[in-house]
Amino acid sequence: xxxxxxxxxxxxxxxxxxxxxxxxxxxxxxSILRSLGIRRYFDFVLTSINVGIExxxxxxxxxxxxxxxxxxxxxxxVGDSERLDYLPARSVGMEARLVDRSRPALGDIESxxxxxxxxSDLIKYI
Numbered sequence: 001x002x003x004x005x006x007x008x009x010x011x012x013x014x015x016x017x018x019x020x021x022x023x024x025x026x027x028x029x030x031s032i033l034r035s036l037g038i039r040r041y042f043d044f045v046l047t048s049i050n051v052g053i054e055x056x057x058x059x060x061x062x063x064x065x066x067x068x069x070x071x072x073x074x075x076x077x078v079g080d081s082e083r084l085d086y087l088p089a090r091s092v093g094m095e096a097r098l099v100d101r102s103r104p105a106l107g108d109i110e111s112x113x114x115x116x117x118x119x120s121d122l123i124k125y126i
Contacts, residue, residue: 001036002101008119009041015126018068020044022061022077024054024084043068055081056088065092076125078116086114097122 012019019042023029026049033039044067048054051063065072072093079085080099089096097116116122 001038002118004118004120006038006041008122009038011123012126013041017126018043018070020046020064020068022046022055022064024048055084058088058092061089061092061094065094076122078119078122097125 009019021029021033021042021044023045025032025047027047029047030039030045033042033045039045044064046060046064046067048060051060053060053063055061061077065075073095075089076095076097077085077089078097078099079089082098086096086098096114098114099117099119100115101118
C-alpha cells in the first residue's frame with residue numbers, strides 16, 4: 001500500500017464523503033482491507049463474487065451508487081484500468097480518474113481529466 005492511501009482516506013472520511021470499493025476479487029477483499037487497516041474508511045465493499053456481476057459491467061457501478069444513495073453525477077470512481085474502471089464508470093454518468101503513479105506531473109488538461117498521479121491528487125477535487 002502506498003503511504004498516501006491512509007492519509008487521503010482519513011481526509012475524505014473527515015469530509016463525510018461516502019467511500020466504497022468495487023472489486024472483481026472474492027470475499028478475501030474485506031480481509032485484505034482489514035489487514036491493511038483501511039476497511040474502516042469504506043461505507044461498503046462490493047465484490048463481484050457476492051453480487052454476481054463483474055467489472056466492466058456497468059451494473060456493478062449502479063449497485064455501488066445505490067449502496068450509498070448517491071447520484072452518478074455526484075460520484076467519482078478511482079481505478080487503475082481504463083477498461084474495467086474508467087469506461088464503465090463514465091458510462092453510468094460518474095466522474096472517473098485513473099491512478100497512474102508514473103505520471104507525477106499531470107499538467108496538461110487531457111491528462112488531468114483522466115489521470116491522477118496519486119491518491120493525494122484527489123484532495124484538489126474535493
